[in-house]
Amino acid sequence: MSNIIKDVVSPERVTKAPVELVGLITRTSNLAEQHVSTQKIGPLWQRYFTERMQTHSNIQLMYGVYYDYQSDMEGEFSVLAGTTATQDQICDLTLIAGEYLKFSAQGEMPQCVVNLWGEVWRYFASEKCEYQRSYLTDYEMYLDNNGVEIYIGIKP
Known part of the structure; x- marks a missing residue:
């Protein structure tokens, strides 16, 4: 089992601009993923x-x-696996601009991402958590x- 090599224990609150993405889309739930x-x-x-x-450029980040x-x-949600749209591509999804908490980690993929999501869930389940998730848009940026960063949309 791979451990997270480097992580941010306290997430960083950030304001993100919209980002246009292209990729493949599906619909699922956390129950189905088990x-x-x-x-x-x-x-x-x-x-x-x-x-x-x-067709993926080395300078394009994956999302x-x-x-x-x-x-x-607990409910269903949509998932996009993709990258930033180039000028000649039709956008499949635009990331919502707004306030996010950024969690970061480095380690062997994909276990590093799985472990970091565990940290995210523990953080939001904690009585010490001062933020509420917005459940509008959350994303991983590879x-x-x-190295991966997970951005969780939060309520203002």
Whole structure:
């Protein structure tokens, strides 16, 4: 099992501008992701790497975006696996501008991301948490093969 090599224990509050993305989209739930037979996020990324990586520029960051929440982390949501749109591409999704908490980690993928999401959930479940999730848009931004940032939309 891979551990997070470097992480930010206290997330950083940031204001993000909108970002236009292109990619592949699916709809799922956290309950569905717990069972191999109903998982959609892993297969979505496999399909992305198979179909889209040949057109991916080395200077483009990869994103995993969670949006269109039915309710909260218990309901269904949409997922985009993709990258920033170039001028000649039609945008599939625009990241919502606003306030986010940024969690960062470095480590072996994909376990590093899984572990960091565990940290995110623990943070928001803590009695010491002073923020509420907005459940509008959350996303992972992959900095390189070993670095990831998770942005969680928060209520103002």
